[in-house]
Amino acid sequence: MIRFEAVEKWFGQHQVLAGVTGEVKRGEVVTLLGSSGSGKSTLIRTVTRLEGIQGGQVLFEGVDVAGRGVDINRLRQRVGFVFQAFNLFPHLSALGNITLGLERLRKMRKAAARERAMTELDRVGLADKADALPSRLSGGQRQRVAIARALAMDPDVMLFDEPTSALDPEMVNEVLRVMRTLAQNGMTMVVVTHEIGFAREVADTVWFLDKGQIVESGPPAEVLDDPRHDRLRSFLSRAR
Amino acid sequence: MGYVFDPAAVLTGQYLDWFIWGLATTIALTVAAWLLGMTIGIILTLVRMLPFRSLEWLVAGYVEYHRNVPLLVQILVWYFGVPQLLPRAIRMWVNSHHSEFLLAMVALGLASAAYITEDLRSGIRSIPKTQYEAARSIGFNYLQAMSYVILPQALRIVIPPLINQTLLLFKNTSLAMAIGVGELTYRTREVDSYTFKTFEAFAVATVLYLAISFAIMALGSFADRRLKLEIR
Numbered sequence: 327m328i329r330f331e332a333v334e335k336w337f338g339q340h341q342v343l344a345g346v347t348g349e350v351k352r353g354e355v356v357t358l359l360g361s362s363g364s365g366k367s368t369l370i371r372t373v374t375r376l377e378g379i380q381g382g383q384v385l386f387e388g389v390d391v392a393g394r395g396v397d398i399n400r401l402r403q404r405v406g407f408v409f410q411a412f413n414l415f416p417h418l419s420a421l422g423n424i425t426l427g428l429e430r431l432r433k434m435r436k437a438a439a440r441e442r443a444m445t446e447l448d449r450v451g452l453a454d455k456a457d458a459l460p461s462r463l464s465g466g467q468r469q470r471v472a473i474a475r476a477l478a479m480d481p482d483v484m485l486f487d488e489p490t491s492a493l494d495p496e497m498v499n500e501v502l503r504v505m506r507t508l509a510q511n512g513m514t515m516v517v518v519t520h521e522i523g524f525a526r527e528v529a530d531t532v533w534f535l536d537k538g539q540i541v542e543s544g545p546p547a548e549v550l551d552d553p554r555h556d557r558l559r560s561f562l563s564r565a566r
Numbered sequence: 567m568g569y570v571f572d573p574a575a576v577l578t579g580q581y582l583d584w585f586i587w588g589l590a591t592t593i594a595l596t597v598a599a600w601l602l603g604m605t606i607g608i609i610l611t612l613v614r615m616l617p618f619r620s621l622e623w624l625v626a627g628y629v630e631y632h633r634n635v636p637l638l639v640q641i642l643v644w645y646f647g648v649p650q651l652l653p654r655a656i657r658m659w660v661n662s663h664h665s666e667f668l669l670a671m672v673a674l675g676l677a678s679a680a681y682i683t684e685d686l687r688s689g690i691r692s693i694p695k696t697q698y699e700a701a702r703s704i705g706f707n708y709l710q711a712m713s714y715v716i717l718p719q720a721l722r723i724v725i726p727p728l729i730n731q732t733l734l735l736f737k738n739t740s741l742a743m744a745i746g747v748g749e750l751t752y753r754t755r756e757v758d759s760y761t762f763k764t765f766e767a768f769a770v771a772t773v774l775y776l777a778i779s780f781a782i783m784a785l786g787s788f789a790d791r792r793l794k795l796e797i798r
Contacts, residue, residue: 374703376699376702376703399702399705399706399707400705402702402703402704402705403704403705407703409696409699409700409703411696413696413697413699413700414700415697415700415701415715415719416719417718417719417722426704426714426715427704427705427706430706430710430714431704431705431706431710475704476704479704479705
């Protein structure tokens with residue numbers, strides 16, 4: 327579904343992605359681990375062209391996302407993106423955050439959009455907060471609304487950029503629970519995270535990035551319990 | 567012999583009518599120019615944020631002209647200069663349809679737009695870039711992201727400076743008397759020259775101007791309170 331082929335990117339003189347190659351298959355949950363600055367967030371941002379690349383290719387369903395004739399807005403509707411800082415629209419209620427895309431992009435009627443949004447809010451356990459503005463929600467609730475907002479667009483794949491890193495510890499679990507359910511229902515997911523436990527339990531594949539390269543990849547049991555690289559070994563010992 | 571202050575003398579008969587018409591014209595001119603200014607101001611703001619240098623310079627030139635040339639000069643240019651450039655048919659039409667009001671509205675509206683776009687731009691800059699990114703990630707294009715996500719937030723932030731611009735615009739409508747628009751100041755001068763009750767006439771005008779100014783301020787702070795509380 328998503329293929330990275332020798333992807334390279336520089337920020338000025340600094341190379342953040344140094345030839346990343348890998349594939350995310352339909353229905354697969356891939357977790358990206360790595361210390362900060364390893365390029366994992368940048369990598370998933372290249373899928374929807376939030377970051378441009380200087381070398382290689384990013385393919386979504388076989389099509390180069392940077393190719394001519396690619397309608398990037400259409401592509402983005404098919405790829406849900408969840409940010410570390412939630413990025414809810416503060417002037418809209420939880421419901422309004424979700425209906426905006428349904429009404430304006432999917433051209434749904436108000437009532438239908440509302441109904442769909444309520445279904446999504448219910449799915450993340452926040453039906454009772456539909457009319458609350460983001461400022462009235464806790465961090466964990468905000469992130470769950472952000473997930474519902476992305477899911478409402480019926481994406482083929484969901485990308486998560488450190489979805490729990492900005493949360494207080496007691497709120498991490500409510501977000502992970504939603505993500506776990508999503509994975510169990512067969513959603514294709516790419517998750518940048520520091521939650522080793524989540525990776526071990528939910529991921530089909532773990533990629534460990536270091537200095538802009540995937541240095542180790544495989545099933546969590548293999549990568550996490552039997553790390554071959556020193557960098558991964560020290561990363562895991564620090565994370566525990 | 568002392569001067570007897572007698573406002574009732576200018577608030578009767580045709581003089582009262584003149585004040586009422588003057589006030590109505592002032593309000594109409596303010597509202598029309600405000601709507602024009604807001605519309606052009608928003609368009610200029612969207613245009614200057616497109617990734618084209620030449621457009622950015624064009625808008626910058628527009629802003630500098632309107633901010634640095636006296637408003638009275640701008641009004642006179644519109645009234646005496648621009649109609650001559652128009653095709654005869656349009657000129658005839660304009661001249662027979664209260665051209666002075668129309669052209670004063672255009673001059674005031676365009677000048678306001680220059681200030682409004684500056685306010686809007688600083689408002690937009692204060693919205694975190696991540697909001698734009700989130701909107702684009704849902705699949706909105708540039709214009710949609712701007713109009714559904716960025717501008718609604720920026721507008722709330724710029725309400726106080728916009729109230730300021732509205733007040734300035736309201737007071738500046740008095741300059742339209744220079745091209746014969748029968749607004750409040752023009753009518754006040756008329757009352758004055760018919761009655762020689764100078765203080766009374768201008769006292770009435772002052773009170774009316776103050777009343778409308780306060781109303782604008784009240785309206786503005788109402789909007790500010792209602793909208794701002796909701797966000798952060």
